[in-house]
Amino acid sequence: MDALKMQSWISLSSNLRKPRPNGTPFLHQIETSKRREVVCLGMLAPRKFMQRRRKIEVFKDEADEADQKNWRKVMRDIEESGSAVSVLRNQRSRGQALPKDLVLGTLMRFKQLKKWDLVSEILEWLRCQHWWDFNEMDFLMLITAYGKLRDFNKAERVLRYMNKKGYPPNVGSHTAVMEAYGRAGQYNKAEAIFRRMQSSGPEPSALTYQIILKTFVDAGKFKEAEEIFNSLLDNENAPLKPDQKMYHMMIFMYRKAGNYEQARKLFADMGAKGMTQSTVTFNSLMSFETNFKEASNTYDQMQRAGLQPDVASYSLLISTYAKARREDEALAVFEEMLDAGVRPTRKAYNILLDAFALTGMVEEARTAFKSMRRDKCHPDLCSYTTMLAAYVNASDMDGAEKFFVRMKRDGFEPNVVTYGTLMKGYAKVNNLEKMMGIYDEMRMHGIKANVTIFTILMDAHGKQDFGSGIVWYKEMQSNGCMPDQKAKNILLSLEKHQRNKRKQRN
Known part of the structure; x- marks a missing residue:
């Protein structure tokens, strides 16, 4: 393909999703025969985010330059070793204290990266060092770290030790322990702390409310979450009003509960109250849209609001198109994301792979799979399994067999x-013989069959002999797998086929 065709596709892709007067996209104008050209040409083209830009660093003086380079070396050493304390201990010379900026910089960086195991390791070490003034902020960060790690026992222990040191309980420490309970699934204990804070203090903060709402949603306590949210929304004497994050959590909750109407109502309420709506707000709304037209409308509304879609926005829209088996639109949105300079995630690539796999578009799936490594999104087991599905749905079992071998050669254990x-x-x-060979291999590796596996066996054998299908249906039940609606429907279909065969004989 020449440069002129390349430019034509890029120009076309930027207009693909502009709606017609009747609201339908122009994508159906793309000829199916050109699809492979589009994929191979567009997806592998160089992108903005792939351009390496040399950073120009400015230092205050030579001493500052030396400190910065030393800190970066420390961070690299910690990343490579997986242990922070051993590296930091080696930085000390003759029992002297480490520079405060180096310690705080390391803690803040790992906090930003959400590597709470390293944060807790460093803080526990500092707590035992005579040269470090372990203060209230250090205690709070340590409790928070254990909370994020779902270790409520250690969070409780640090809180008790903090109180013994003369630091009174505050909203930060209570909230951190409450989060630890919530993340660990100790929902009743988390609620008990929150109710105690409401009745006797300290007064819950906005973060406290955000976390308790998330805890209730995770626990499936939708009524309790709704009551707390409405108490802030409707009560004039409420200590604070719901913020953006609380609205996002409630929209997510209504999505989880299947109450789409209420989620949209909350979304509209944010706009009516003049509350800032971010990309996350629109993503929350898109996340439960099952109809690609509704998802596309929300996406367009986000752009009209002057908000830049992020990788989650693109992924959600690609997913709705993929589920609707509209792979052309899914590809166009993916291309739009690349052209916008947004680096795709592995999840985004897996969604696109799934769109191609559903319709057996092997060449397109292979191109996407190849592009993952180029964009530093290393394929995971889900990527390999989806690629395998592309071969299967195209009835290319030779290709599927070769790819299955490659997957194991690349170090991935099939699930x-x-x-x-x-x-x-x-x-x-x-090919029932090879099907049973794979089944035996799975069992040999200690992997238990689930409802899906037994349904495949029942359907395949039942088409040959109805009695064999019944045997596998009973085998499913005896192995503790409750037949789902799909399994029941297949059994009914096999039974109907058996009756028709009898009628034909008679």
Whole structure:
């Protein structure tokens, strides 16, 4: 393909999603025969985020330059070793204290990276060092770290030690322990702390309310979450009003509860109250849209509001198109994301792979799979399994077999989904011998069959002999797998087929 065709596609892709007067996209104008050219040409083209830009650093003086370079070396050493304390201990010379800026810089960096295991390791070490003044802020950060790690026992221990040191309980420490309970699934204990804060103090902060709402949503206590949110929303004497994050959590909750109407109502309420709506707000709304038209409308509304879509926005829209088996639109949105300079995540690539796999578009899936490594999104087991599904759905079992071997050669151990995908392929081409060979290999590796596996076996054998299908249906039940609606429907279909065969004989 020449540069002129390349430019034509880039120009076209920027206009693909502009709606027609009747609201339908222009994508259907793309000829199917050109799809591979589009994928191979557009997806592999150099992008903005791939351009390496040399950073120009400015230092105060030579001493500052030396300190900065030393700190970066410390960070690299910690990353490589996986242990912070051993590296920091080696930085000390003759029992002298470490520079405060180096310690705080390291803590803040790992906090930003959400590497709470390293944060807690450093703080526990500092707590025992005579040269470090372990103050209230250090205690709070340590409790928070254990909270994020779901270790409520250690969070409680640090809180008790903090109180013994003369630091009175405050909203920060209570909130951190409450979060530890919530993350560990100790929902009743988390609620008990929150109720105690409401009745006897310290007064819950906005962060406290955000965390308790998340805790209730995670616990499926939607009524309790709604009551707390409404108490802030409707009560004039409420200590504070719901903020953006609380609205986001409630929109997510209504999505989880399947109450889409209430989620949209909350979304509209944010606009009516003049509350700032961010990209996250629109993503929250898009996350439960199952209809690609509704998702596309929300996406367009976000852009009209002057907000820049992020990788989550693009991924959600790609996902709705993929589920609707509209791979052209899914590809166009992916291309739009790349052209906007947004670096795709592995999840975004996996969603696009799934769109191609559903319709057996092997070449397109291979191009996407190849592009992942180029964009530093190393494929995971989900990526390999989805790529395998592309071969299976195209009835290319030779390609599926070769890719299955490659997957294991690349160091990935197949799971029950991977084995099920390959078994489905052999069942599709009516090769029961190889299907059973894969089933035996799965069992040999200690992987238990699930409902999906038994349904494949029941369907494949039942088409050959109805009695064999019944045997596998009973085997499913005896292994503690409750047949789902799909399994029941297949059994009914097999039974109907059996009756029709009898009628034909008679």
